[in-house]
Amino acid sequence: MNAAGSSPVRVSVSNDVCEHANGLDQWLDNRYHQLEKKARFHGSLTDVLLDKHVRITKEIIDTPLVEQIGYVPSDKIMLINIHGDNDILLNGRYVNSGSFHFSSGKPIHAVSKSTICAYIVTLDRDFFYEHLTDTKMLALKGAFEKFITPTQGSVLDFQKTILQNFIGHQGFDVGQSEILRLMASVNDVALSETDARLQVLPPSTRAYIVDRSCELLFENFSNEEFGVLEMCNHLKVSRRTLQYSFESIMGMSPLNYIRTVRLNIARKLLLLSPNDKIQGAALDAGFSHLGRFSRYYQDFFGELPSQTVGRTANKAPR
Numbered sequence: 001m002n003a004a005g006s007s008p009v010r011v012s013v014s015n016d017v018c019e020h021a022n023g024l025d026q027w028l029d030n031r032y033h034q035l036e037k038k039a040r041f042h043g044s045l046t047d048v049l050l051d052k053h054v055r056i057t058k059e060i061i062d063t064p065l066v067e068q069i070g071y072v073p074s075d076k077i078m079l080i081n082i083h084g085d086n087d088i089l090l091n092g093r094y095v096n097s098g099s100f101h102f103s104s105g106k107p108i109h110a111v112s113k114s115t116i117c118a119y120i121v122t123l124d125r126d127f128f129y130e131h132l133t134d135t136k137m138l139a140l141k142g143a144f145e146k147f148i149t150p151t152q153g154s155v156l157d158f159q160k161t162i163l164q165n166f167i168g169h170q171g172f173d174v175g176q177s178e179i180l181r182l183m184a185s186v187n188d189v190a191l192s193e194t195d196a197r198l199q200v201l202p203p204s205t206r207a208y209i210v211d212r213s214c215e216l217l218f219e220n221f222s223n224e225e226f227g228v229l230e231m232c233n234h235l236k237v238s239r240r241t242l243q244y245s246f247e248s249i250m251g252m253s254p255l256n257y258i259r260t261v262r263l264n265i266a267r268k269l270l271l272l273s274p275n276d277k278i279q280g281a282a283l284d285a286g287f288s289h290l291g292r293f294s295r296y297y298q299d300f301f302g303e304l305p306s307q308t309v310g311r312t313a314n315k316a317p318r
Contacts, residue, residue: 010047030070033264037300053127057120074105085114092211105143150192161185206245274312
Protein backbone atom coordinates (compact mmCIF):
# COMPACT_ATOMS: atom_id res chain seq x y z
CA MET A 1 0.00 0.00 0.00
CA ASN A 2 1.30 3.48 -0.88
CA ALA A 3 1.59 6.26 1.65
CA ALA A 4 -1.41 8.39 2.56
CA GLY A 5 -2.23 10.94 -0.12
CA SER A 6 -0.86 8.78 -2.95
CA SER A 7 -2.80 6.82 -5.54
CA PRO A 8 -2.40 3.07 -5.05
CA VAL A 9 -2.91 1.19 -8.29
CA ARG A 10 -3.85 -2.46 -8.19
CA VAL A 11 -3.74 -4.65 -11.30
CA SER A 12 -4.82 -8.28 -11.36
CA VAL A 13 -5.27 -10.81 -14.16
CA SER A 14 -7.00 -14.16 -13.79
CA ASN A 15 -8.14 -17.11 -15.87
CA ASP A 16 -10.51 -18.25 -13.13
CA VAL A 17 -13.99 -16.78 -12.74
CA CYS A 18 -14.10 -17.23 -8.93
CA GLU A 19 -10.69 -15.66 -8.44
CA HIS A 20 -11.71 -12.72 -10.62
CA ALA A 21 -14.91 -12.16 -8.62
CA ASN A 22 -12.94 -11.99 -5.38
CA GLY A 23 -10.95 -9.06 -6.76
CA LEU A 24 -14.03 -6.83 -6.83
CA ASP A 25 -14.19 -6.27 -3.09
CA GLN A 26 -16.28 -3.10 -3.28
CA TRP A 27 -19.35 -5.31 -3.78
CA LEU A 28 -21.15 -7.30 -1.10
CA ASP A 29 -21.24 -11.08 -1.69
CA ASN A 30 -20.03 -10.69 -5.27
CA ARG A 31 -20.28 -13.84 -7.41
CA TYR A 32 -19.58 -14.68 -11.03
CA HIS A 33 -21.08 -17.77 -12.65
CA GLN A 34 -19.59 -19.31 -15.78
CA LEU A 35 -22.68 -20.36 -17.77
CA GLU A 36 -21.07 -22.21 -20.68
CA LYS A 37 -19.38 -25.51 -20.00
CA LYS A 38 -15.62 -25.89 -20.48
CA ALA A 39 -15.49 -22.25 -21.58
CA ARG A 40 -12.36 -20.14 -21.48
CA PHE A 41 -12.27 -17.23 -19.06
CA HIS A 42 -9.92 -14.28 -18.96
CA GLY A 43 -10.47 -11.34 -16.65
CA SER A 44 -8.44 -8.28 -15.70
CA LEU A 45 -8.97 -5.58 -13.09
CA THR A 46 -7.28 -2.21 -12.71
CA ASP A 47 -8.14 -0.32 -9.52
CA VAL A 48 -7.14 3.24 -8.71
CA LEU A 49 -7.89 4.65 -5.26
CA LEU A 50 -8.00 8.42 -5.74
CA ASP A 51 -8.48 9.00 -2.03
CA LYS A 52 -10.28 7.17 0.77
CA HIS A 53 -13.66 8.24 -0.62
CA VAL A 54 -13.26 7.54 -4.35
CA ARG A 55 -12.26 4.43 -6.29
CA ILE A 56 -12.33 3.85 -10.03
CA THR A 57 -12.14 0.38 -11.54
CA LYS A 58 -11.65 -0.85 -15.08
CA GLU A 59 -12.83 -4.43 -15.57
CA ILE A 60 -12.37 -6.53 -18.71
CA ILE A 61 -13.94 -9.97 -19.10
CA ASP A 62 -13.46 -12.23 -22.10
CA THR A 63 -15.71 -15.30 -21.99
CA PRO A 64 -18.71 -16.56 -24.00
CA LEU A 65 -21.42 -16.34 -21.30
CA VAL A 66 -21.07 -15.10 -17.73
CA GLU A 67 -23.38 -13.91 -14.96
CA GLN A 68 -22.64 -11.57 -12.04
CA ILE A 69 -24.72 -11.30 -8.87
CA GLY A 70 -23.78 -8.94 -6.06
CA TYR A 71 -24.96 -6.04 -3.92
CA VAL A 72 -23.97 -2.37 -3.78
CA PRO A 73 -23.39 -1.44 -0.10
CA SER A 74 -25.86 1.05 1.35
CA ASP A 75 -23.04 3.45 2.33
CA LYS A 76 -21.68 3.51 -1.24
CA ILE A 77 -22.87 4.87 -4.57
CA MET A 78 -21.77 3.19 -7.78
CA LEU A 79 -21.81 4.49 -11.31
CA ILE A 80 -21.29 1.77 -13.92
CA ASN A 81 -20.68 2.17 -17.65
CA ILE A 82 -20.34 -1.08 -19.64
CA HIS A 83 -19.14 -1.63 -23.21
CA GLY A 84 -19.74 -4.90 -25.03
CA ASP A 85 -19.90 -6.44 -28.49
CA ASN A 86 -23.54 -7.22 -27.62
CA ASP A 87 -25.96 -5.49 -25.26
CA ILE A 88 -25.58 -6.55 -21.62
CA LEU A 89 -28.57 -7.57 -19.50
CA LEU A 90 -28.38 -5.52 -16.30
CA ASN A 91 -31.16 -5.76 -13.71
CA GLY A 92 -33.69 -6.68 -16.39
CA ARG A 93 -32.66 -4.05 -18.97
CA TYR A 94 -30.31 -4.15 -21.93
CA VAL A 95 -27.49 -1.60 -21.72
CA ASN A 96 -24.29 -0.73 -23.54
CA SER A 97 -21.70 2.02 -23.80
CA GLY A 98 -24.15 4.94 -24.06
CA SER A 99 -25.93 4.19 -20.80
CA PHE A 100 -25.07 4.20 -17.08
CA HIS A 101 -26.37 2.38 -14.04
CA PHE A 102 -26.41 4.53 -10.91
CA SER A 103 -27.31 2.82 -7.61
CA SER A 104 -26.88 2.41 -3.86
CA GLY A 105 -27.99 -0.40 -1.54
CA LYS A 106 -29.36 -2.44 -4.45
CA PRO A 107 -28.64 -5.90 -5.90
CA ILE A 108 -26.83 -6.15 -9.22
CA HIS A 109 -27.60 -8.93 -11.69
CA ALA A 110 -25.77 -8.81 -15.03
CA VAL A 111 -25.50 -11.30 -17.89
CA SER A 112 -23.05 -10.87 -20.78
CA LYS A 113 -22.70 -12.99 -23.92
CA SER A 114 -19.52 -11.36 -25.23
CA THR A 115 -16.33 -9.61 -24.19
CA ILE A 116 -17.05 -6.58 -22.00
CA CYS A 117 -15.19 -3.60 -20.60
CA ALA A 118 -16.76 -1.91 -17.56
CA TYR A 119 -15.82 1.38 -15.89
CA ILE A 120 -16.98 1.55 -12.27
CA VAL A 121 -16.81 4.58 -9.98
CA THR A 122 -17.38 3.74 -6.29
CA LEU A 123 -18.03 6.68 -3.98
CA ASP A 124 -18.71 7.06 -0.29
CA ARG A 125 -22.33 8.12 -0.19
CA ASP A 126 -21.75 11.12 2.11
CA PHE A 127 -18.82 12.27 -0.04
CA PHE A 128 -21.00 12.18 -3.16
CA TYR A 129 -23.74 14.29 -1.59
CA GLU A 130 -21.15 16.80 -0.34
CA HIS A 131 -20.04 17.31 -3.96
CA LEU A 132 -23.49 17.58 -5.54
CA THR A 133 -23.91 20.45 -7.96
CA ASP A 134 -27.72 20.11 -8.03
CA THR A 135 -29.88 19.54 -4.95
CA LYS A 136 -32.50 17.46 -6.79
CA MET A 137 -30.36 14.34 -6.23
CA LEU A 138 -30.81 14.76 -2.47
CA ALA A 139 -34.27 13.24 -2.94
CA LEU A 140 -32.61 9.86 -3.54
CA LYS A 141 -32.64 8.67 0.05
CA GLY A 142 -32.18 5.04 1.05
CA ALA A 143 -31.68 2.35 -1.60
CA PHE A 144 -32.17 3.44 -5.21
CA GLU A 145 -31.20 2.67 -8.79
CA LYS A 146 -31.41 4.72 -11.97
CA PHE A 147 -30.66 3.92 -15.60
CA ILE A 148 -29.25 7.05 -17.22
CA THR A 149 -28.59 7.81 -20.88
CA PRO A 150 -26.76 11.17 -21.06
CA THR A 151 -25.70 13.06 -24.14
CA GLN A 152 -22.82 11.65 -26.15
CA GLY A 153 -20.60 14.51 -24.97
CA SER A 154 -21.14 13.56 -21.31
CA VAL A 155 -20.34 9.91 -22.08
CA LEU A 156 -17.10 10.78 -23.88
CA ASP A 157 -16.05 13.20 -21.15
CA PHE A 158 -16.65 10.54 -18.47
CA GLN A 159 -14.61 7.94 -20.34
CA LYS A 160 -11.78 10.41 -21.01
CA THR A 161 -11.66 11.41 -17.32
CA ILE A 162 -11.56 7.77 -16.21
CA LEU A 163 -8.77 6.84 -18.63
CA GLN A 164 -6.67 9.85 -17.61
CA ASN A 165 -6.73 8.64 -14.02
CA PHE A 166 -5.51 5.17 -15.02
CA ILE A 167 -2.70 6.55 -17.14
CA GLY A 168 -1.59 9.55 -15.14
CA HIS A 169 -1.52 8.69 -11.44
CA GLN A 170 0.40 5.49 -10.94
CA GLY A 171 2.35 6.12 -7.77
CA PHE A 172 1.89 9.91 -7.81
CA ASP A 173 -0.01 12.15 -5.45
CA VAL A 174 -3.56 12.88 -6.53
CA GLY A 175 -4.34 16.56 -6.41
CA GLN A 176 -7.69 17.98 -5.39
CA SER A 177 -8.17 19.20 -8.94
CA GLU A 178 -8.19 15.63 -10.31
CA ILE A 179 -10.82 14.54 -7.79
CA LEU A 180 -12.93 17.60 -8.52
CA ARG A 181 -12.64 16.92 -12.26
CA LEU A 182 -13.87 13.36 -11.77
CA MET A 183 -16.74 14.50 -9.52
CA ALA A 184 -17.76 17.08 -12.10
CA SER A 185 -17.96 14.33 -14.72
CA VAL A 186 -19.93 12.05 -12.37
CA ASN A 187 -22.31 14.91 -11.58
CA ASP A 188 -22.73 15.63 -15.27
CA VAL A 189 -23.78 12.03 -15.92
CA ALA A 190 -25.94 11.62 -12.81
CA LEU A 191 -27.85 14.86 -13.35
CA SER A 192 -28.14 14.78 -17.13
CA GLU A 193 -31.43 14.73 -18.96
CA THR A 194 -32.14 11.57 -20.92
CA ASP A 195 -31.69 11.92 -24.65
CA ALA A 196 -34.89 10.52 -26.18
CA ARG A 197 -32.94 9.07 -29.10
CA LEU A 198 -30.72 7.02 -26.79
CA GLN A 199 -33.12 5.80 -24.12
CA VAL A 200 -32.28 2.63 -22.25
CA LEU A 201 -34.75 -0.04 -23.25
CA PRO A 202 -37.47 -0.67 -20.68
CA PRO A 203 -37.45 -4.17 -19.19
CA SER A 204 -39.20 -6.69 -21.41
CA THR A 205 -41.49 -9.26 -19.81
CA ARG A 206 -39.10 -12.10 -20.61
CA ALA A 207 -36.05 -10.23 -19.34
CA TYR A 208 -37.91 -9.42 -16.12
CA ILE A 209 -38.94 -13.06 -15.65
CA VAL A 210 -35.35 -14.24 -16.13
CA ASP A 211 -33.95 -11.54 -13.86
CA ARG A 212 -36.33 -12.37 -11.01
CA SER A 213 -35.84 -16.14 -11.51
CA CYS A 214 -32.07 -15.73 -11.16
CA GLU A 215 -32.49 -13.73 -7.97
CA LEU A 216 -34.87 -16.34 -6.53
CA LEU A 217 -32.42 -19.14 -7.23
CA PHE A 218 -29.59 -17.17 -5.64
CA GLU A 219 -31.70 -16.83 -2.50
CA ASN A 220 -32.58 -20.56 -2.44
CA PHE A 221 -29.68 -22.40 -4.10
CA SER A 222 -28.94 -24.64 -1.09
CA ASN A 223 -32.51 -25.99 -1.17
CA GLU A 224 -32.46 -28.90 -3.62
CA GLU A 225 -36.27 -28.83 -3.76
CA PHE A 226 -36.24 -25.32 -5.22
CA GLY A 227 -36.52 -25.66 -8.98
CA VAL A 228 -38.55 -24.73 -12.05
CA LEU A 229 -41.94 -25.30 -10.42
CA GLU A 230 -41.07 -23.10 -7.45
CA MET A 231 -39.90 -20.33 -9.82
CA CYS A 232 -43.21 -20.52 -11.69
CA ASN A 233 -45.20 -20.37 -8.46
CA HIS A 234 -43.26 -17.38 -7.13
CA LEU A 235 -43.57 -15.44 -10.38
CA LYS A 236 -47.08 -16.66 -11.21
CA VAL A 237 -46.13 -17.72 -14.75
CA SER A 238 -46.58 -20.97 -16.63
CA ARG A 239 -43.79 -23.46 -17.15
CA ARG A 240 -43.90 -22.75 -20.88
CA THR A 241 -43.52 -18.99 -20.31
CA LEU A 242 -40.53 -19.59 -18.05
CA GLN A 243 -38.99 -21.93 -20.64
CA TYR A 244 -39.43 -19.48 -23.51
CA SER A 245 -38.08 -16.60 -21.40
CA PHE A 246 -34.86 -18.44 -20.51
CA GLU A 247 -34.31 -19.73 -24.03
CA SER A 248 -34.73 -16.28 -25.61
CA ILE A 249 -32.72 -14.32 -23.01
CA MET A 250 -30.11 -16.82 -21.76
CA GLY A 251 -29.98 -19.34 -24.58
CA MET A 252 -30.61 -22.23 -22.18
CA SER A 253 -33.45 -23.90 -20.32
CA PRO A 254 -34.27 -22.88 -16.74
CA LEU A 255 -33.38 -26.40 -15.56
CA ASN A 256 -29.94 -26.18 -17.18
CA TYR A 257 -29.44 -22.72 -15.67
CA ILE A 258 -30.29 -23.96 -12.16
CA ARG A 259 -27.84 -26.84 -12.41
CA THR A 260 -25.09 -24.62 -13.87
CA VAL A 261 -25.37 -22.03 -11.09
CA ARG A 262 -25.29 -24.74 -8.43
CA LEU A 263 -22.16 -26.23 -10.01
CA ASN A 264 -20.50 -22.79 -9.96
CA ILE A 265 -21.41 -22.37 -6.29
CA ALA A 266 -20.00 -25.80 -5.45
CA ARG A 267 -16.78 -25.03 -7.29
CA LYS A 268 -16.35 -21.75 -5.42
CA LEU A 269 -16.77 -23.62 -2.12
CA LEU A 270 -14.16 -26.19 -3.18
CA LEU A 271 -11.70 -23.47 -4.19
CA LEU A 272 -12.16 -21.51 -0.98
CA SER A 273 -12.02 -24.52 1.38
CA PRO A 274 -10.08 -27.35 -0.32
CA ASN A 275 -9.62 -29.14 3.01
CA ASP A 276 -13.36 -29.54 3.57
CA LYS A 277 -15.21 -32.59 2.30
CA ILE A 278 -16.49 -32.58 -1.28
CA GLN A 279 -19.83 -33.92 -0.10
CA GLY A 280 -20.29 -30.83 2.09
CA ALA A 281 -19.78 -28.48 -0.85
CA ALA A 282 -22.21 -30.53 -2.95
CA LEU A 283 -24.88 -30.43 -0.25
CA ASP A 284 -24.41 -26.71 0.35
CA ALA A 285 -24.91 -26.09 -3.38
CA GLY A 286 -28.10 -28.15 -3.51
CA PHE A 287 -26.80 -31.58 -4.67
CA SER A 288 -27.74 -34.50 -2.41
CA HIS A 289 -26.43 -37.28 -4.69
CA LEU A 290 -22.61 -37.18 -4.68
CA GLY A 291 -22.15 -39.47 -7.70
CA ARG A 292 -24.53 -37.45 -9.85
CA PHE A 293 -22.87 -34.22 -8.68
CA SER A 294 -19.40 -35.50 -9.67
CA ARG A 295 -20.68 -36.48 -13.11
CA TYR A 296 -22.32 -33.09 -13.73
CA TYR A 297 -19.22 -31.32 -12.40
CA GLN A 298 -16.81 -33.17 -14.69
CA ASP A 299 -19.04 -32.63 -17.71
CA PHE A 300 -19.21 -28.88 -17.08
CA PHE A 301 -15.71 -28.03 -15.82
CA GLY A 302 -13.72 -30.78 -17.52
CA GLU A 303 -12.35 -32.18 -14.26
CA LEU A 304 -13.60 -34.09 -11.22
CA PRO A 305 -14.27 -32.25 -7.93
CA SER A 306 -11.34 -34.16 -6.41
CA GLN A 307 -9.03 -32.77 -9.10
CA THR A 308 -10.15 -29.21 -8.32
CA VAL A 309 -9.49 -29.82 -4.63
CA GLY A 310 -6.09 -31.39 -5.28
CA ARG A 311 -4.97 -28.58 -7.55
CA THR A 312 -6.11 -25.93 -5.08
CA ALA A 313 -4.55 -27.68 -2.07
CA ASN A 314 -1.21 -27.90 -3.89
CA LYS A 315 -1.21 -24.14 -4.44
CA ALA A 316 -1.97 -23.34 -0.81
CA PRO A 317 1.01 -22.22 1.32
CA ARG A 318 2.28 -24.89 3.67
